[in-house]
Amino acid sequence: MSHEHHHHADASSMKVGSFLGATLLNLAITAAEVAGGLISGSLALLSDALHNFSDGFSLVLSYAAFKVSGRARNRRKTFGYKRAGILAAMINSILLISVSVFLLQEALVRLFHPSEVQGGVVILLAFVGVVGNLFSVLLLHRGSRESLNVRAAYLHLLGDLAASFGVIAGGVFILVLHWKWIDPVVSILVSLYIFAQVWGILKKSFNILMQGAPEDFSVAEIEAAVRRVDQVFNIHHVHIWSLDEHELFLEAHLNLRQDLAVSETSEILNAISKILHDTFGIEHTTFQVEYQCCPGVGAIVEEGR
Incomplete structure (x- = not known):
């Protein structure tokens, strides 16, 4: 994570x-x-x-x-x-x-x-x-x-x-x-x-x-932006909320296409965090990185789901 x-x-x-x-x-x-x-x-x-x-x-x-x-x-x-x-x-x-x-x-x-x-x-x-x-x-x-x-x-x-x-x-x-x-x-x-x-x-x-996402946010657009990053197979279990009227948080499960080393994974996460910050203003991001299977659902994750 x-x-x-x-x-x-x-x-x-x-x-x-x-x-x-x-x-x-x-x-x-x-x-x-x-x-x-x-x-x-x-x-x-x-x-x-x-x-x-x-x-x-x-x-x-x-x-x-x-x-x-x-x-x-x-x-x-x-x-x-x-x-x-x-x-x-x-x-x-x-x-x-x-x-x-x-x-x-x-x-x-x-x-x-x-x-x-x-x-x-x-x-x-x-x-x-x-x-x-x-x-x-x-x-x-x-x-x-x-x-x-x-x-x-x-x-x-x-x-x-x-x-x-x-x-x-x-x-x-x-x-x-x-x-x-x-x-x-x-x-x-x-x-x-x-x-x-x-x-x-x-x-x-x-x-x-109530930890709701801001009204002007499109979760679909955020997911699409993340999926465009190299090696990202899927993003799911996405949660977006505001701590106050300034700080935005995102947490999600991230499924990668390959079983990568920690250093390579860190580079991907840094790239995603920068996109989310610069494009959507999201200050804090937390990802659970997965390969092929999501423990939360106990099943193979489909691309784009």
Whole structure:
């Protein structure tokens, strides 16, 4: 059995100040919007406040996962703790979807039973939310391109920013046209927007935790590329998975055409590993080398199967 791998540096370079600053901003926005929502009677403002509070929790969870994922591997955790960030992204996604469903339910009730809303207070507090969330988004923008965990928190904040703009628009309609129904409609639109944004992260996180192959990977293409290498008769029992959103692993049984020496076999494995790394981005490869018969099935292996 042979194992090849290619190391790369941890792509995430987030600092404590980014998480701390974004968290404090969200808590301040939450307090202001809760007060404003109670005073104005705006469900949209209270919805935005609840969303901001969930963002604060999301940021704390993301930072904790960020720190844990950086721990070194050991004899019991041979892969290290890199999936802590994926787990946090999934928890954050589930939390955000739960909040969106709750707000959607409340908005539907308010849509059929509208109440008085003070548009001026709504606009003022929502503007505070826009400013605070804009700074938070800027703090996490860089890390969102490097980590699924940070991206989940970043999308939380983008959702908040969009929600605050929606609440401002609703406040203007209430103030100018006295449309009571616009407040729950804004809440419904915000909830649907959040759900649409977070679904992709939830799906990707679940796939990684279930050790699924990336969606854009074709196992058939990988097998074909390996079979084109000289002396390779067959590749089977192929398993591809991601450790996190960066590192890809492949393990497989490799059947050779001839009973070769170890040195010759090593050259073939090195060639295959280079192809898989350069063409498909697979960082780690592990092969069980066989000749004619596969012990796993106890039968002669057919070419191309």
